[in-house]
Amino acid sequence: MHDPTQVRGSHHHDHDGLTRRPADGVLRVGVAGPVGSGKTALIxxxxxVLLQxxxxxxxxxNDIYTSEDAAHVRRTLDGILAADRIVGVETGACPHTAVRDDPTMNQAAADEILERHPDVDTLLFESGGDNLTLTxxxxxxxxxxxxxxxxxxxKMPRKRGPGITECELLVINKVDIAQYVRCDLARMESDAHEVRQxxxxxxxxxxxxxxxxTIADFLLAHEAAQLPGAPAASA
Incomplete structure (x- = not known):
């Protein structure tokens, strides 16, 4: 029996043989970062906050061989977000491939969600744990x-990498533990602003x-800037 909360394999197509893009009017947001940085917890x-x-x-x-992240999200959001609005993609390959090089599987998963739930207006895509080159x-x-x-x-912001420099918003997470892991948070933030110009x-x-x-404000402001007739967002 097909599990609507899980997608496996290296390719996934619609019944007509073509992969459709998510419907117009849906804000699509990627969330990337190294293993353990807190992507799942952030989502x-x-x-x-978005529901409010x-x-x-x-x-x-996205996980390489399991759907553990999706299962964790479903447990955490039980009673808040229906289970079939949370889908796990098993990429079977490097996380970069599934969201950057050939996003076919993620596009197909998005199509399936939007077909079941046409009221969805915000899709959050979590990449598998990755390095600083992922976009x-x-x-x-x-x-x-x-x-x-x-x-x-x-030191992480000073390592740069396209993930850090090209993302629309850089998130420095777990600020509460900085003092316990000998992290100079002020310097980390300052360096992040410098490398991101x-x-x-x-x-x-x-x-x-x-x-x-603040993240919710940023996402909704970005969407508003993309609406037809809206002024172009400033650099």
């Missing part, structure tokens, strides 16, 4: 967040909700 904390803002989100996670294909998402955490060390950076604690409203 789990962000969904209730009147949004109707759905979540697509999302513009064929899949409208913008993406890249998540670092203080336990990785304040002024592009947005937000500090977060997904457990307390710190910074989550």
């Amino acid at each position: 789990e904390a962000l969904v209730p 803002r009147g949004r109707t989100p759905a979540v697509i996670t 999302f294909s513009p064929a899949l998402v409208d913008l993406f967040l890249f998540v670092l955490d203080t336990a990785e060390g304040d 002024g592009r947005p950076v937000v500090l977060t604690n997904s457990l307390t909700g710190e910074g989550l409203e």
